[in-house]
Amino acid sequence: MGDDWRVCIAFGVLPRSLHSFRRALIPALGSRLGDQVTVSSIRWGTRIFLYAPSTGLADQAAQVARELLAQHDINAPVRTERWSLREQKWRDADDPSADPAAQPHADRQEAERKRSVTTGVPAWQVRVEMPSHRDVIALAEHLAAQGWRVRRRPRSLIVSANCEDDAKGLGRALSGDGRADTDPAFRIGRVSYRCMYNMIQT
Numbered sequence: 001m002g003d004d005w006r007v008c009i010a011f012g013v014l015p016r017s018l019h020s021f022r023r024a025l026i027p028a029l030g031s032r033l034g035d036q037v038t039v040s041s042i043r044w045g046t047r048i049f050l051y052a053p054s055t056g057l058a059d060q061a062a063q064v065a066r067e068l069l070a071q072h073d074i075n076a077p078v079r080t081e082r083w084s085l086r087e088q089k090w091r092d093a094d095d096p097s098a099d100p101a102a103q104p105h106a107d108r109q110e111a112e113r114k115r116s117v118t119t120g121v122p123a124w125q126v127r128v129e130m131p132s133h134r135d136v137i138a139l140a141e142h143l144a145a146q147g148w149r150v151r152r153r154p155r156s157l158i159v160s161a162n163c164e165d166d167a168k169g170l171g172r173a174l175s176g177d178g179r180a181d182t183d184p185a186f187r188i189g190r191v192s193y194r195c196m197y198n199m200i201q202t
Contacts, residue, residue: 022048033050033064038051062078065078088115109164124191126161126171129155136152148161
């Protein structure tokens with residue numbers, strides 16, 4: 001669920017003649033890539049970012065960007081980056097230290113907790129489908145009393161968690177049989193940080 005990948009198109013110092021091309025490139029990229037990739041740029045900036053939720057979509061975005069640049073004989077670096085939880089910054093995707101899987105599990109959990117507390121935005125969430133609105137209210141009150149942050153919906157509730165271990169532990173506790181990962185009533189996933197980091201530059 002999280003947007004851990006981005007493609008950076010770096011124009012350097014733009015001559016006046018390229019400003020109009022840059023403005024036209026943003027909607028062209030959005031049209032080619034669809035809703036799963038978010039195109040972002042600071043007004044009058046020299047870089048365009050394409051945020052993607054997977055390495056496959058990031059590779060596709062990079063390829064489309066190179067094709068559009070080539071069609072207009074524009075030479076600009078296009079690089080793929082991945083968010084490093086440990087360092088809290090974007091790293092070149094070819095750098096293995098930027099891969100969260102390379103971090104020890106405990107370190108990843110601590111980094112997620114720290115980021116959640118610092119930003120006020122949870123790293124993970126658990127969505128629980130309930131039989132009735134009355135059940136939603138009862139469970140929401142029970143979890144809130146335990147310190148969980150809960151949002152209610154008519155037939156479901158969303159519980160915020162600071163890290164993966166907290167989210168999956170809550171899911172197991174609520175499912176009763178420990179099979180929350182395979183129970184369709186439970187949806188456990190990472191929170192998207194696209195809106196938070198779409199203006200970050202390195």
